[in-house]
Amino acid sequence: MPKYSKEELLSAFENYNEARLESQRTNDWNIWAGVFTEDAHYIEHAYGEFQGREAIAKWICEVMSPFPEMTFPQDWVAMDEDKGAIVFQCQNRLPHPTDPDGEPFSFPTWTRLVYAGGGLFSSEEDIYNPTKDAGPTIKAWLRAGGEFATREKVKMQHPGH
Numbered sequence: 001m002p003k004y005s006k007e008e009l010l011s012a013f014e015n016y017n018e019a020r021l022e023s024q025r026t027n028d029w030n031i032w033a034g035v036f037t038e039d040a041h042y043i044e045h046a047y048g049e050f051q052g053r054e055a056i057a058k059w060i061c062e063v064m065s066p067f068p069e070m071t072f073p074q075d076w077v078a079m080d081e082d083k084g085a086i087v088f089q090c091q092n093r094l095p096h097p098t099d100p101d102g103e104p105f106s107f108p109t110w111t112r113l114v115y116a117g118g119g120l121f122s123s124e125e126d127i128y129n130p131t132k133d134a135g136p137t138i139k140a141w142l143r144a145g146g147e148f149a150t151r152e153k154v155k156m157q158h159p160g161h
Contacts, residue, residue: 002081004115009079012119013086020072027068033057036124037116043125046134046156059154066148070094075108084115092134097146105141107133130156 016035023032033056036042042050047063050056064070070092077088089110096102109128116122128134134156138146 003084004081004117006079006081009081009084009086009115012115012121013077013079013113015119016113016121017074023064024071027064029060029064030057033060035119035121037120037122040116040121041123043123045125045127046130047154048157062153065150066152067094068149072109084117086113086115087111092128092137094137094141094146097141097144102144105137105144105146107137 012035016032019032019035023029033053036053036056038053039051040053040056042056042059044050044059047059050059072090073093075089075091077086079086087110089108091106092109093104093106095104107128109126111127112123112125113121114123
């Protein structure tokens with residue numbers, strides 16, 4: 001018997017996405033951090049690990065401050081009801097900075113969420129290649145005229161970046 005029903009996982013994931021969209025709209029990433037349990041564990045391969053909702057909120061607010069226009073459209077989603085896990089691929093997408101009809105700048109991320117019940121997640125792990133994908137994409141966006149909204153408040157810890 002599955003740990004959680006597909007319906008419950010889908011509902012929690014819908015809430016996760018609604019919180020993300022509201023955070024994108026308002027640039028208040030505390031909203032999105034609210035989908036995690038108080039003791040959640042977040043693994044971000046380029047920035048480090050964060051323990052607890054408060055640490056996740058502090059990090060995401062700081063890391064997103066230079067990029068208020070970044071969005072995260074999802075390419076695909078898979079669910080594992082037995083483990084209470086959701087895996088998806090999204091694009092970290094920035095609009096073209098000078099041409100509203102221009103090709104956006106984006107790189108893929110794979111995310112694994114673990115559901116804790118009650119509509120909250122106990123962990124998230126983000127996987128991407130900062131050296132091959134993220135860094136060159138951000139640099140290309142800057143060369144095309146993109147500008148950080150604020151100075152970078154956190155730096156990637158990945159040695160190749």
